[in-house]
Every structure is written in structure tokens, then in C-alpha cells.
Amino acid sequence: MAFDAGMLRCVLAEIRERSVGARVGKVFQPERDEIVLLLRGPDGGSRLLINAGSGNPRMGFTSSAKENPAVPPMLCMLLRKHLQGARLCDARQEGFERVACLEFEGRDEMGFSSRRYLIVELMGKYSNLIFANEDKKILAALRTVDFSTSALRQVLPGMLYELPPKQNKQDPLLATEAEFDRLWDAAGRDLPLNKWISTSFLGISAAVAREIAYLATGECDPILADCARERVREVFLSFFACVREEQFSPCMILDGEKPVEYAFCTLSQYTSPLTCRDFASAGQLLDAFFETRDREAHVKQRAADILHILTNADTRLRKKLQLQREELSACEKGEEYRRAADLITANLYQLSRGMSRVELTDYADYREDGSFGTCVITLDTRLSPSANAQVYYKKYNKTKTARVELAKQIALGEAELRYVDTVFDALTHAETAADLQEIRDELYRSGYASRMKHYVAPQKNKAPAVAQFLTSGGFRVYCGKNNLQNEYITHKLAGKQDYWFHVKNLPGSHTVMLLEGREPSVEDFTEAAEIAAYFSKGADGDNVEVDYTRVKDVKKPAGAKPGFVIYHTNWSCVVTPSAERVKARRVK
Numbered sequence: 001m002a003f004d005a006g007m008l009r010c011v012l013a014e015i016r017e018r019s020v021g022a023r024v025g026k027v028f029q030p031e032r033d034e035i036v037l038l039l040r041g042p043d044g045g046s047r048l049l050i051n052a053g054s055g056n057p058r059m060g061f062t063s064s065a066k067e068n069p070a071v072p073p074m075l076c077m078l079l080r081k082h083l084q085g086a087r088l089c090d091a092r093q094e095g096f097e098r099v100a101c102l103e104f105e106g107r108d109e110m111g112f113s114s115r116r117y118l119i120v121e122l123m124g125k126y127s128n129l130i131f132a133n134e135d136k137k138i139l140a141a142l143r144t145v146d147f148s149t150s151a152l153r154q155v156l157p158g159m160l161y162e163l164p165p166k167q168n169k170q171d172p173l174l175a176t177e178a179e180f181d182r183l184w185d186a187a188g189r190d191l192p193l194n195k196w197i198s199t200s201f202l203g204i205s206a207a208v209a210r211e212i213a214y215l216a217t218g219e220c221d222p223i224l225a226d227c228a229r230e231r232v233r234e235v236f237l238s239f240f241a242c243v244r245e246e247q248f249s250p251c252m253i254l255d256g257e258k259p260v261e262y263a264f265c266t267l268s269q270y271t272s273p274l275t276c277r278d279f280a281s282a283g284q285l286l287d288a289f290f291e292t293r294d295r296e297a298h299v300k301q302r303a304a305d306i307l308h309i310l311t312n313a314d315t316r317l318r319k320k321l322q323l324q325r326e327e328l329s330a331c332e333k334g335e336e337y338r339r340a341a342d343l344i345t346a347n348l349y350q351l352s353r354g355m356s357r358v359e360l361t362d363y364a365d366y367r368e369d370g371s372f373g374t375c376v377i378t379l380d381t382r383l384s385p386s387a388n389a390q391v392y393y394k395k396y397n398k399t400k401t402a403r404v405e406l407a408k409q410i411a412l413g414e415a416e417l418r419y420v421d422t423v424f425d426a427l428t429h430a431e432t433a434a435d436l437q438e439i440r441d442e443l444y445r446s447g448y449a450s451r452m453k454h455y456v457a458p459q460k461n462k463a464p465a466v467a468q469f470l471t472s473g474g475f476r477v478y479c480g481k482n483n484l485q486n487e488y489i490t491h492k493l494a495g496k497q498d499y500w501f502h503v504k505n506l507p508g509s510h511t512v513m514l515l516e517g518r519e520p521s522v523e524d525f526t527e528a529a530e531i532a533a534y535f536s537k538g539a540d541g542d543n544v545e546v547d548y549t550r551v552k553d554v555k556k557p558a559g560a561k562p563g564f565v566i567y568h569t570n571w572s573c574v575v576t577p578s579a580e581r582v583k584a585r586r587v588k
Contacts, residue, residue: 002207003056004205004208007058008098010282014281018041018046023039024084028068029069029072030067031066033127034050035052036062036066039088047061047064048062053127056290075142082106085106087105089105097163100122101118101119103115103117116133117133118130129141130142137159141155153165167202170201175240180237181229183200189224192221193213193221193223193224195209197236208263211263212232212236216231216232248265251263252279252289253277254275256273262289295431299427306427309443310423327406328402328403331399331403331406338393340375341389341396344385344388353383353385355379356378358377360377421507422507425536426483429535431481439484442562463488464485466479466485467479469531469587471585473521475514477512478511480511480563481509481535483561487563495514501546503537503546508533508535508536510565525548527585530577530581531585533576534579534582538577541577546572
């Protein structure tokens with residue numbers, strides 16, 4: 001699951017085919033380590049995303065538009081100054097390294113023609129984005145590297161750019177039969193073939209190394225001693241001949257609908273239940289693979305304060321409920337206390353002060369043999385028999401009252417825990433900073449945090465931006481991504497005769513389908529139910545049950561938490577949500 005040199009070569013081939021000659025319209029920096037170039041050419045505009053983060057470094061065309069900060073960072077403003085209006089001349093790879101060089105032609109402050117270079121290094125935690133002038137002198141870098149960080153290579157403004165230090169590996173695009181045989185003879189016989197490929201040749205990921213081994217031997221990790229050199233050499237050289245000629249077939253391996261691996265070539269090594277999905281372009285592949293990962297990383301980074309509050313609340317509630325349930329189970333002894341008190345009262349004539357233990361006949365415990373059971377009762381020697389009876393009656397009354405109050409408190413605690421679960425679910429669907437701000441506002445108004453990091457009071461009368469979809473029959477469907485949006489679409493946006501959907505017995509989003517004077521078809525109901533199931537905790541499940549009813553039958557109890565509603569009249573359907581189908585219905 002690495003963006004290797006072969007994937008970079010595939011992306012650059014796509015950039016050269018689509019955008020060489022295009023001009024830079026705009027430059028954005030939605031994240032600290034991410035740049036988006038809006039390129040405008042004869043065939044229209046396209047977004048080139050460059051991510052130089054340590055988590056998911058990559059570059060490629062993207063169709064998703066991300067929210068940008070109100071104040072652009074310094075690197076973004078510098079790139080806008082030099083690159084806006086410039087023409088993309090070339091996009092090349094440095095050898096078979098994970099280093100790309102984008103060459104731009106524009107004009108400087110004096111109006112003279114000039115060249116600028118955007119150098120992208122996609123090497124895991126050492127990834128970087130470097131901007132240089134026509135002499136390859138560094139003007140700026142996403143991450144500067146000084147002598148205290150690295151003694152091998154420094155990346156500082158004013159210095160000439162140098163490629164990363166070379167590895168002791170062979171370029172697979174330049175490998176000959178003689179060079180292949182030399183490396184083969186020098187390797188240990190007990191070394192797995194895929195390990196030998198990835199450690200002897202540049203820029204090859206583990207998945208691609210396994211694929212070459214599988215094509216040559218039918219196994220992913222055979223040892224060299226069991227492999228035929230001629231067969232492996234033939235497959236290896238043929239494979240990289242296709243790479244050299246830029247014959248790519250991007251694909252992604254799926255476990256159900258969950259992406260697990262991707263590559264610039266077909267991965268035939270995976271078998272059922274994993275499936276292989278082909279893509280027409282590298283940009284579409286990378287969008288599909290990293291969309292969920294980027295959103296989760298975005299939420300984790302920008303919603304750390306919300307996660308902290310919710311995690312603490314969840315832990316506190318679960319511990320409190322556990323203690324209350326233990327206390328409620330202890331109340332079951334109440335009948336024993338009442339029985340002991342009744343027996344002491346009925347046998348006062350037999351008891352006297354100072355007795356510590358007594359065994360009394362219980363005439364209510366009649367047995368099959370005609371005898372009666374007995375009950376051993378512990379007494380307080382300091383009290384009279386009647387006072388001991390009152391002590392047991394008092395314990396009985398206390399457990400009777402506690403049983404009622406504990407049942408109420410447990411119900412309240414469980415309801416609050418369900419509410420916290422709905423906010424956790426809303427976090428998984430948050431896409432923008434505005435979505436996170438709405439969740440903060442909701443928690444603030446619910447009393448979970450009076451002083452919350454990043455909290456800003458919301459603007460009054462500002463309607464939340466809810467997700468909108470369009471069914472095949474042309475019906476508009478709205479879906480809330482948090483409880484404030486849920487309340488808005490259910491109680492303000494939808495009409496009384498519109499249809500309301502929600503996954504059954506799970507946290508999820510409110511979903512409404514506006515009728516607008518028409519009656520939906522079965523397909524429209526199914527598509528709306530799929531949207532409701534996808535934006536819930538049942539998104540990864542099969543045969544998810546969804547309730548739906550008229551909006552007029554959905555009520556919010558007085559004093560209930562945001563997003564909590566009740567309904568008693570409804571229909572139900574069973575659907576299997578599909579991310580691909582839901583995203584295809586979304587209105588951007």
C-alpha cells in the first residue's frame with residue numbers, strides 16, 4: 001500500500017497527456033502538507049493534488065474540492081505569486097526514484113520569461129515539496145532540513161537543489177540480462193524472491209514485488225533456490241518493459257467495499273474473497289482509495305478536542321451505569337429483609353435483647369413433606385427484638401425506593417450514552433470545518449463543555465449546509481451529518497407529507513425525501529433508504545433495516561437531546577448500502 005516509483009510514473013504520464021501546456025489558474029493549500037493546483041487547458045480545468053505528508057504521500061488528479069483556510073499559508077501565497085498564470089511545460093520523474101519535477105514557464109516581476117520548478121519527493125516520512133527557480137536554487141520548502149537534521153543533504157532556501165542520496169540499488173528500467181544475473185548470483189539462496197526484488201531494485205513496492213514473483217512462479221514468496229532464473233528474468237524484464245513504455249492498468253483490491261491495496265498494474269496474486277477493480281486513470285484510483293482515509297485523518301487532526309470530550313463522557317457513563325446496575329442487583333435482597341422483619345415481629349415473644357442469631361420457623365415456606373422451612377436471622381445485640389425488626393423494615397423500604405430511582409437513572413444514563421454514540425457517528429461523516437463547528441456547538445448547548453477548544457459562537461439564523469442527493473426519479477433527498485442538521489431537515493426543511501428515513505436501532509442520520517407534489521416509485525424509496533443506511537453505523541453491513549414514515553409522524557419529546565425523535569407509525573425495508581451508488585447520487 002505504498003505510492004511507489006511505478007505509481008508515480010503512471011501519474012506523470014497522465015499529467016503529461018492531459019495538462020502539459022495548461023496554465024495554473026489557482027493555487028490552494030487546504031492542509032499544511034497538501035497543495036492543489038487548478039490547471040486550465042483546452043479540454044477544461046483539472047485539479048492536481050500534491051500531498052507531501054508522512055501518512056499518505058501521493059500526487060495525482062482529483063475530482064474532490066476541499067475546504068480551504070480563510071488565511072492561506074506563506075508557501076501557498078508564494079506559489080500563487082510565481083505560478084498563477086504560468087504554463088506547465090513538463091512533468092518528469094528523476095530516474096526511477098519517487099521524485100517528480102513539474103516545470104512551469106511564466107513571467108517574473110519585471111515581465112521577463114522565467115522558469116520555476118515544483119519538486120515533489122514522495123518518500124514516506126521524508127516526503128517534501130520544494131519550490132526552486134530556473135537555476136534550481138531553492139526558494140521555499142514545505143519542510144526545511146538543516147545540518148542538525150541531516151548531514152547528508154540540506155534543504156534550505158538559497159541552496160541549490162540536490163537529489164536525495166542514491167541507494168545501493170539498480171534502476172529496473174535500465175537493468176540488462178547481465179546485470180540481472182549478477183545480482184541474482186550475489187544473493188543468498190534462502191532469500192524470498194519478492195524480498196530480493198524489492199531490496200535489489202529501485203522504487204518497487206512490496207505488492208509489486210509479490211506480483212512479479214507470482215507471475216514468474218505462481219507463488220508470492222518463493223525462495224530463490226526454488227526459482228528458475230531464466231523464467232524470473234524473462235518476467236521481470238518484460239514487466240518493466242511495459243512500465244518503460246508507459247503501459248499501465250491501475251487497479252485496487254477490495255475486501256467487500258473496503259480498499260486494501262492499489263497499484264499501477266493488475267494485481268493477480270489476490271483471490272476470493274478479495275476482488276480486483278480496474279480504473280480508467282490513476283487519479284480516479286487514488287481518489288477512491290484515499291477518500292475515507294483522508295476524511296478520518298482530517299477528523300482526527302481537527303476534532304481532537306471533540307474526541308477527547310466524547311471519549312471521557314463515554315467512559316464516565318459506562319462506569320456509572322455499571323455501578324448502578326450492580327446496586328440495582330443488590331436491591332433484590334429487599335424481599336429477604338422484609339421476610340426477616342416479619343418473622344421477628346411474629347416471634348417477639350420468643351426473643352430477648354442480647355441475642356445475636358436466631359433460627360425461626362417460616363410458616364409461609366410449606367414443603368411437600370408437610371414440614372415448614374426455617375430462616376436464620378442475624379440480630380444486633382444492642383437492640384431490642386422490635387428495634388431489630390424496624391432495622392430490617394427500614395432496609396426493605398430503602399431497597400424498594402432505590403429500585404425505582406435506579407431504574408430511572410439507568411434509563412437516563414442509557415439514553416445519554418445513545419446520544420454520545422450519535423455524536424461519535426456524526427464525527428465519521430464530518431467533511432468540512434463547518435461540520436465540526438456544528439458538532440462543537442451541539443455539545444456546547446448540550447452542556448458537555450462550557451469551555452471548548454476552537455469553539456466560536458455560531459451565526460444566528462444561518463442554515464446548516466446539509467448533504468443533498470437526487471434519486472433516479474428526480475426526487476431531492478437531504479441527509480443530516482450531525483444532530484443539528486438532523487433537526488433542521490426534519491423539523492424545518494421537510495414538509496409534513498414528505499418521507500423521513502432512519503436506520504433501525506442504530507445511530508444514524510435523519511434522511512428526508514421531498515415529494516414536491518409527486519409520489520415516489522419503489523426505486524426512489526430504495527435509494528433514499530440506502531442513503532440513510534450508508535450514513536449510519538450500519539454502513540458496512542448487509543441487509544440493513546431502515547424505518548421510514550411521514551414527517552408528520554416524527555415527534556421530538558420536550559427536553560430531549562438534539563436529534564432525538566420518536567415515532568410509532570412506520571414502514572420498514574431492508575437494503576445493503578453501497579458507497580459507490582450513494583456517491584453517484586450526491587449533488588455537488
